[in-house]
Amino acid sequence: MAHALTSPTYVQSLRKTLHDVMDQDPAVVVLGEDILDPYGGAFKVTRGLSTRFPDRVLTTPICEGTIAGASVGLALRGMRPVAELMFGDFATLATDQIINHAAKFPAMYNGQVTVPLVIRMPMGGRRGYGPTHSQSLERLFVGTPHIKVVAPSHFHDAGAMLRAAIYDAEPVIFVENKVLYPQRLRLEATDTLISRESVGAPDSYPTVVLRNYAPTEQPDVTVIAYGGMSYLLAPLMARLVEEEIRVLACMPGCLSPLDETPLLEAARATGRVVVVEENSADFGWGAEVAARIYGACYAQLRAPVVRLGAAPTVIPAAKALEDAALVSDESLLSAIMEVLS
Amino acid sequence: MAHALTSPTYVQSLRKTLHDVMDQDPAVVVLGEDILDPYGGAFKVTRGLSTRFPDRVLTTPICEGTIAGASVGLALRGMRPVAELMFGDFATLATDQIINHAAKFPAMYNGQVTVPLVIRMPMGGRRGYGPTHSQSLERLFVGTPHIKVVAPSHFHDAGAMLRAAIYDAEPVIFVENKVLYPQRLRLEATDTLISRESVGAPDSYPTVVLRNYAPTEQPDVTVIAYGGMSYLLAPLMARLVEEEIRVLACMPGCLSPLDETPLLEAARATGRVVVVEENSADFGWGAEVAARIYGACYAQLRAPVVRLGAAPTVIPAAKALEDAALVSDESLLSAIMEVLS
């Protein structure tokens, strides 16, 4: 716990990676709206960069399509662009460049080029920003061949994942959840209440496995989640220690393409699975996860998979309405209880 | 069968609806690229309209974002716009207007407005048009609250569905599959080999159920599909009569929001389900369908659901490569065999 207090926050971790890679690698270019110092970006991830690397930090006009498209051109020509969309909601304006350009060039040119770009997208609600500044639109990109969609939770080494994304040969959509920015990363193997294990290459997009019980004990329920859901999951798991509900949580760092192995293992360990995401659940990421778990763990499941997400409507601006529309610790707890019953 | 020969083709059926509604309703406006006579649109769906209704048929500059956005404005102000994107692949340029405008206005204004627009999108491959003119991008929109995604097969009354879409209070993404345009609609209750049943309101987006066996017989396998998949499914089902493989096929007219009832019923009837879509299957429409079937028909399933889609890459231009990348009757047959084994 003492350790956790000295560990960097999510935003600090991301920022440090940007500083480090820009320092080490002249191919890295950072671009986006309002990213120059002293402002340093809407969520301050880019703070300090423009002062140190004025030539390679470009504040752009308001033109998300061109931010993405210029990144494609930079990447095609040997640079490693890291673009920021101020809000992930504006990904809709970059969809053509991402799907019809970044994801297409390498394959349609028969593997002769790479487009190693990163587009960072702050997603998620709980800040009262209303229907067009609170969405989790990663669903637009998951499943698109030849791009990766990556989303660190605050149990992930967010900065290390960003570095991996920057050095990925494929285009990477890098999903940051706004509520995580001020959170301290929790990378210790054990905390007072929760133990953490990282599965998969640490210099890539590992899956984080969390347990609120001793290694000798058997878990009761598996929760599969990603990104900002760690914000709800961690306190809930701590709280459930008292209730003696043993939760095995599994959070992949890479949403798509999805390495299902650790998820299936976690599902098999309990036979009771909740899949939760911030977005509304219909046709969401969790549909694929649920379908794969059902397909592979058919015999071992002891209850239907419970899928949880936001109410299928807009994310309202009013705080109480927003809270009611989004997944809460209460609705997550209910889902856990449902799958346990 | 004789009947089928006189029934209209898919494109004729759509075109007739446009003519009829424009004739009957001065609120209907048609807009899109290259839609004026004598050209009449890239796939000729709009042919004849501009001659009859010159004021309400607008050929647009090449600006898909504005085609969609102007439709939103038209719809907000009491018109019923029917927009055409020349290729559904260009939906990426209209994503912002669809997701952040059309789908948001009614709800974010607390239900005080409606945006009754239709955006028609010719999707699908098999024409050798290559990676950026052959996709099935409806995945971008399924699951988005407050819009409908609708896709007639050639066993649907395509024109009636278009009329329903035009008079829907919600924005409708209307997915047409290019290979279906020249196909004759097959709306008869029985054909030589296949019987057809329409489930749900006929003036809406019914689910079509096809059987290649007599009503007294029990089906062996359920195939769930939509839109252009009918192009493969129909001949395959006819062919399987000989093999005595009894296929119960279920094709919803509305992909999202999804009325699962008829799908679950069909799944329960056999316990063996193939879900097939033209797009690559990961995180596709079929993931949601599979997850729901697993969740609801858990006890009745006799084999894992088999999901089938395109190879997870671009759709190549070369015909043989394209054929290999897309679902074929052979791969569909293999999937059926797999679920039967």
Next chain:
Amino acid sequence: MRTDARPPRLDRTATRAATATAAAEPMAERDAQDAQDAQDAHFYSQMYLIRRVEQTLLDLFSQGKLTGTVHTALGQEACAVGVVNALDRERDVIFSSHRAHGHFLVYSDDVGGLIAEVMGRRTGVCGGVGGTQNLHVRNMYTGGIQGGIVPCAVGAALAEKLKGSGAIAVVFLGDGTMGQGAVYEGLNVASLWSLPVLFVLEDNQYAQSTPKALEHAGDIATRPETFAVDRAVVDVDDVRSVYEAAQRAVRHVRERSRPFFLALNTYRLGPHSKGDDTRSPDEIEAYRARDPLPRLAARLGDEEREAIEGRVEERVRQAVEAALAAGVQDLAEFTERMRWHTR
């Protein structure tokens, strides 16, 4: 922004007294002066209302009584007042974006509905769902995606043209928003199809933290020309000049059924949203000296001005009180309301 500060006018009571003694003054001139005075008073009440509502919103935000975000247009009130008063509010259609409280207030005068909306109350004009960036009342629509409302306005203008309503569509844009391609697609289509769209650029020289020089090459006010859209540029020192230019612009749009582009040079005296201001204090102070609100105030008599201000303060106070007392809508209530949209 014009730098020529005209000599302050005499206070209105004094002027009145002076003209009252001038028996030779022709009737028409006196009527005109009266009308001008009445207009000043009316505009001042609107500008002061916007100013006080927005200051109050910022206060409420600091006090934690309002969450999320709020973008105010302190210093830009004359844009809203000058343009919206030039419209036919019975039929014209307005689109605006994140900084739209002023446009909303002049259009609807619904102080309570606005404050409650920004505070997330059920009594807000959108029941708290839309919030500050997503307002709707009658023919007015705002949305938080920069540039996204431009094609919507083009479509709305087409609808009005097809219906033969005689209405025009107005779309308010910021200088930063001129970075979006949608604006140019919209200018082209509006001009090509001869649609009655009035583009109003509120050029406050900044997009969030970014000065115009880092947003644009060339002069943004000239951009409409190449799309064959006529234009005018006005320095927003005096609401009167904005109003007069807007009247001419509206007439152009309505009578010719052609787009027009009205560029307003203005300045935002407050922060972009909630205190995130990186501009130089000197620069801000220099512009504060040219704030159109006190300039207009100086044309009113003290008594009249104080009466207006008192009424406005009271309206704002009551609106806040009512909003604080109002509840928040239930999610179930909201989703139930949305259900009729679905068949």
Next chain:
Amino acid sequence: MRTDARPPRLDRTATRAATATAAAEPMAERDAQDAQDAQDAHFYSQMYLIRRVEQTLLDLFSQGKLTGTVHTALGQEACAVGVVNALDRERDVIFSSHRAHGHFLVYSDDVGGLIAEVMGRRTGVCGGVGGTQNLHVRNMYTGGIQGGIVPCAVGAALAEKLKGSGAIAVVFLGDGTMGQGAVYEGLNVASLWSLPVLFVLEDNQYAQSTPKALEHAGDIATRPETFAVDRAVVDVDDVRSVYEAAQRAVRHVRERSRPFFLALNTYRLGPHSKGDDTRSPDEIEAYRARDPLPRLAARLGDEEREAIEGRVEERVRQAVEAALAAGVQDLAEFTERMRWHTR
């Protein structure tokens, strides 16, 4: 399109003979004439190659030996030849879209790779995956989304500038594509950031079936000005004038590291793609009379011209033969190749 047809030049052999006797003619002048003649011959061989390759592709399409689609630039060859020859092909970067065979051929001279690609063969430059609309070789990239390549070109120019390579990026656009907002975002950013981007507009007066008058308000060639991008307009009657204008444009871009917009007034003599032509035959015939290809041919001696044509015919014949003989790539082979992209 310029209408002044200059008097046909004497055939080249005759000219040579005449000048050889003129002993007083200064050396430099004769050298210049020789260089000009050599250039004519070179350009003719390229233009004729494009023409014949594209006619052949249309033939193959009619014969069913080629499926999908194919967009030819019959009549527009001088644009490709004039512009691409003005580039530094070692380092400059080219983006183009659906009508790019000509740009590709002048850039790469890879007739076999192009024909095989359009025919979907494994020996195609993209192994048959990309096809006619999606070509790539060295520093050249084409894509079928109208307007989508503009921001890519802007980013590529930024990359070259940051690398200090001295390269420029060229992006070919059609008149119809000027409807896309991405073009204006790109003009703004390229100008704002002083990037070496040469925008080349091939204004053939139509977008698919739609005449320019239904695509655009105002004069599209003036649009760059408002983004502080310099420009030039050239009528494409003679490849020489295109080449010279392109040389000036390239120099401007490279030396100043500034964008430039070169508008080429041209005409497409063939269909948009596969025979879908709704333009008036009279109009087409009128433009056929001004086809730059025969105009250039007329400057060559018959013998030289025939020699060039013979060589081109032979190259095309061999390329088609090779493509017909080549197999189609396996999907497994392709997906295997893509695997290294994934870690």
